[in-house]
Amino acid sequence: MKLPISDPMTPEPYIVKQFIRETHDTFSLDLFPKNISDSIAFQPGQFTMLYAFGVGEVPISISGPAPMQSGLIQTIRKVGKVTEALDQLKNGDTVGLRGPFGSAWPISAMKKRDIVVMAGGIGLAPLRPALYALFDQRDNFGEIALLYGARSPKDLIFTNEFKTWQEKFGIQVKVTVDTADSDWRGNVGVVTTSIPRVDFDPKNTVAMICGPEIMMKYSVAELKQLGVKEDRIHITMERNMKCAIGFCGHCQFGPAFICKDGPIFQYNQVKHFFGIREI
Amino acid sequence: MIIDREGLDQLISVLIGMGFQVVGPTVRDEAIVYENLNSINDLPEGWADEQEGGTYRLKRRSDKALFGYVVGPHSWKKFLHPPERRLFRANLKGGDFEIIPEKLEEPKFAFLGVRSCELHAIAIQDKVFLGGEHVDSTYKIRRENAFFIAVQCGQSAATCFCTSMNTGPRTESGFDLALTEILDNEHHHFIVEVGSDQGNAVMEKILHRQATGEDVMEAKKLTEEVAAKMKRTLDTTNIKELLYENLEHPQWNDIADRCMSCANCTMVCPTCFCSTVEDVTDITGDHAERWQKWDSCFTMDFTHIHGGEVRASTKSRYRQWLTHKLASWQDQFDSSGCVGCGRCITWCPVAIDLTEEIPKIRDSENQITHPGNEARHEIP
Amino acid sequence: MKSLESILANHPFFENLESKYMALVTGCASNVRFEAGQFIHRQNDEANSFYLIRQGKVALEVCPPGKKPVTVQTVTDGEILGWAWLVPPYLCQFDAQAVELTRAIVLDGKCLRTKCGEDHTLGYELLSRLLPIIGKSMEATRMQLLDVYGNND
Numbered sequence: 001m002k003l004p005i006s007d008p009m010t011p012e013p014y015i016v017k018q019f020i021r022e023t024h025d026t027f028s029l030d031l032f033p034k035n036i037s038d039s040i041a042f043q044p045g046q047f048t049m050l051y052a053f054g055v056g057e058v059p060i061s062i063s064g065p066a067p068m069q070s071g072l073i074q075t076i077r078k079v080g081k082v083t084e085a086l087d088q089l090k091n092g093d094t095v096g097l098r099g100p101f102g103s104a105w106p107i108s109a110m111k112k113r114d115i116v117v118m119a120g121g122i123g124l125a126p127l128r129p130a131l132y133a134l135f136d137q138r139d140n141f142g143e144i145a146l147l148y149g150a151r152s153p154k155d156l157i158f159t160n161e162f163k164t165w166q167e168k169f170g171i172q173v174k175v176t177v178d179t180a181d182s183d184w185r186g187n188v189g190v191v192t193t194s195i196p197r198v199d200f201d202p203k204n205t206v207a208m209i210c211g212p213e214i215m216m217k218y219s220v221a222e223l224k225q226l227g228v229k230e231d232r233i234h235i236t237m238e239r240n241m242k243c244a245i246g247f248c249g250h251c252q253f254g255p256a257f258i259c260k261d262g263p264i265f266q267y268n269q270v271k272h273f274f275g276i277r278e279i
Numbered sequence: 280m281i282i283d284r285e286g287l288d289q290l291i292s293v294l295i296g297m298g299f300q301v302v303g304p305t306v307r308d309e310a311i312v313y314e315n316l317n318s319i320n321d322l323p324e325g326w327a328d329e330q331e332g333g334t335y336r337l338k339r340r341s342d343k344a345l346f347g348y349v350v351g352p353h354s355w356k357k358f359l360h361p362p363e364r365r366l367f368r369a370n371l372k373g374g375d376f377e378i379i380p381e382k383l384e385e386p387k388f389a390f391l392g393v394r395s396c397e398l399h400a401i402a403i404q405d406k407v408f409l410g411g412e413h414v415d416s417t418y419k420i421r422r423e424n425a426f427f428i429a430v431q432c433g434q435s436a437a438t439c440f441c442t443s444m445n446t447g448p449r450t451e452s453g454f455d456l457a458l459t460e461i462l463d464n465e466h467h468h469f470i471v472e473v474g475s476d477q478g479n480a481v482m483e484k485i486l487h488r489q490a491t492g493e494d495v496m497e498a499k500k501l502t503e504e505v506a507a508k509m510k511r512t513l514d515t516t517n518i519k520e521l522l523y524e525n526l527e528h529p530q531w532n533d534i535a536d537r538c539m540s541c542a543n544c545t546m547v548c549p550t551c552f553c554s555t556v557e558d559v560t561d562i563t564g565d566h567a568e569r570w571q572k573w574d575s576c577f578t579m580d581f582t583h584i585h586g587g588e589v590r591a592s593t594k595s596r597y598r599q600w601l602t603h604k605l606a607s608w609q610d611q612f613d614s615s616g617c618v619g620c621g622r623c624i625t626w627c628p629v630a631i632d633l634t635e636e637i638p639k640i641r642d643s644e645n646q647i648t649h650p651g652n653e654a655r656h657e658i659p
Numbered sequence: 660m661k662s663l664e665s666i667l668a669n670h671p672f673f674e675n676l677e678s679k680y681m682a683l684v685t686g687c688a689s690n691v692r693f694e695a696g697q698f699i700h701r702q703n704d705e706a707n708s709f710y711l712i713r714q715g716k717v718a719l720e721v722c723p724p725g726k727k728p729v730t731v732q733t734v735t736d737g738e739i740l741g742w743a744w745l746v747p748p749y750l751c752q753f754d755a756q757a758v759e760l761t762r763a764i765v766l767d768g769k770c771l772r773t774k775c776g777e778d779h780t781l782g783y784e785l786l787s788r789l790l791p792i793i794g795k796s797m798e799a800t801r802m803q804l805l806d807v808y809g810n811n812d
Binding site: 120121149150151155176178179180181182183184185186187188189190192193196197211212214215218 | 671716718719720727728729730731732733735736737756758759795798799802803805806807808809
Binding site: 007008009010011012013051053054055056057079080090092093094096238239240242243245246247248249250252254255257260272273276277278279 | 366367369371374375376377378380381407408411412413415416523526527552553554555556558559560564567569571574576580581582583584585586589590591592594595599603606607610611
């Protein structure tokens, strides 16, 4: 089902059913459409444009449905005036929403393969629905490894779900942070250091990576060195976005419009431009 | 068909009578711009435009030509893709708010004096706004309602290079009517080609006579002469690969030393389509509006993401503009983004000329080695 | 119980090491075990040991005055701890603390570097295995410095 969009530039009202505090600067909104009774359809990896009344609009990845949260979940980090306004929302408030937009993780093309999921910071948000899609048909995939890196322990999101993911769905989870004080019993180091710590067969592996460009660059390099094929590595790109439908021109990255050709790309499709300064 | 000056005047009034807003060339602020027309008296009679890099000057002609100029700073995109429009309004109601969608206006434009390069530019914007999964409804309605009266070019400017881009000077399609202005022997008339049923229906209402084979030949000869005399050229052979492989070419630095990042080229370009949005609230804070406005890839905040601007340098912004126009546009819309109208050359305050810059990259390409950079040569 | 030599041969660091060198290395090796919370070495200790972690986790910490100790890296199963034993002034750069029960093989660094000095082929072999790890850790440090997940503003 596609959400009925009368005009692709006009938001639909959504109700905040639940405001979920994730970390000191990150929160999730559990949203329901105000006017539409249908269920919300989206592909893992897609995003929406969220509108805060009078302030503006921002692209936000869809991070669920997830257990205990039944609507459309959007996980947001407070980094600017729109996200700060969204942070002020309370249960029952209204937001404007357009979408979902953009490309999705190609889950159905991953059958029978080992899956390496690499997330940096809030990059875990658009990967969570991908993980749940993998869990839905767990037997269709080989090893699944989640390698998750963040700045510090207090920046980690969705940590209360990791145990279930490991125990119920048999996936390997390696969490690492860039820096921690001595209270932290987990791993310290960049996310790529977790790659050799999990089991997967590089020759038969599909990778999904979402995080800052530099983190993705190093991750791709490591995976390639191990023998993961370029066309099986999927990355997400971020650029300024105003319209989300290919009209405003802001999100161009080489020949791609990140809003409609991305945000998820097969690495070999964008590698010519990936890492070029100010592209 | 042939009409004379009175016939042209009649054409304008017939179109107005049919409910069209007739827009076309007129002189304002020492330039020929596109505005509302009421009669042929509004047309730039006897004016020519002298153009060079960084130069635009109106000059008197010795005759009474109505279309004796080339192209000015305006293009038709300002009517089809308005410089600003409201997207929606929103009203606060307690803790809640409601979104009030914008009612679609349905203006009917008749464009008089559309050049071949401009028709191609509109066809290119069609792909942007109508060719994808989503459709820009404002553009769509304006585009579908529009009546196109092309004018075959009787002269080119020094900045024109449409022959290189295969967009002119003669237009063969995409119009309702196309006029060739003939000034010979003091008998000022227009040879009319009809390009659509609607064009035919309009012509029925206007005093005209049939054109002879000789007239048609004369009209063709005129544009052939314009084509033959056009001096500026751009070699577009493998231009996409050329630019994709030279994203770090030193010439970009050279251009950046001159470019003022003023955005003129993007504003005058008939295909540039970028826009931004602005949110405004009234003083009570209870009423909000969201507006779409033309934007330019030369502005600093165009690429803002949290933490900073992706394209902070002038070099990267010029590179983006030109590479988009000539290379990535091909990947995105299956055509070049340039129609060779020369506006970006004329209206650049420092006369940066893409037809000079591209050869500098092309000529030096073979001299430049990319040690250890072979991976970059794989073009998607 | 597995022999020391087979444990060493199965550790990724010594993968495919020529057997004569394997024997030589085994000569400098012994099993060792650290309880959670136990310090393996302190900053500025003489670096006489080279640890190959079999199982567990060790944190490399620095402790700025007046602040809580900061962990800059953790090493775990199949990884190594320490390369200061190979380069002068042979001093440990960090505090190393086991954060969980950790089993490791310890190699006598003094003995090893003497052997490397006598047999440059062995020296080259060990350096070829250490350098990528040192390079990676420098790369990682740069990435940590970049604070890629930070706000940048």
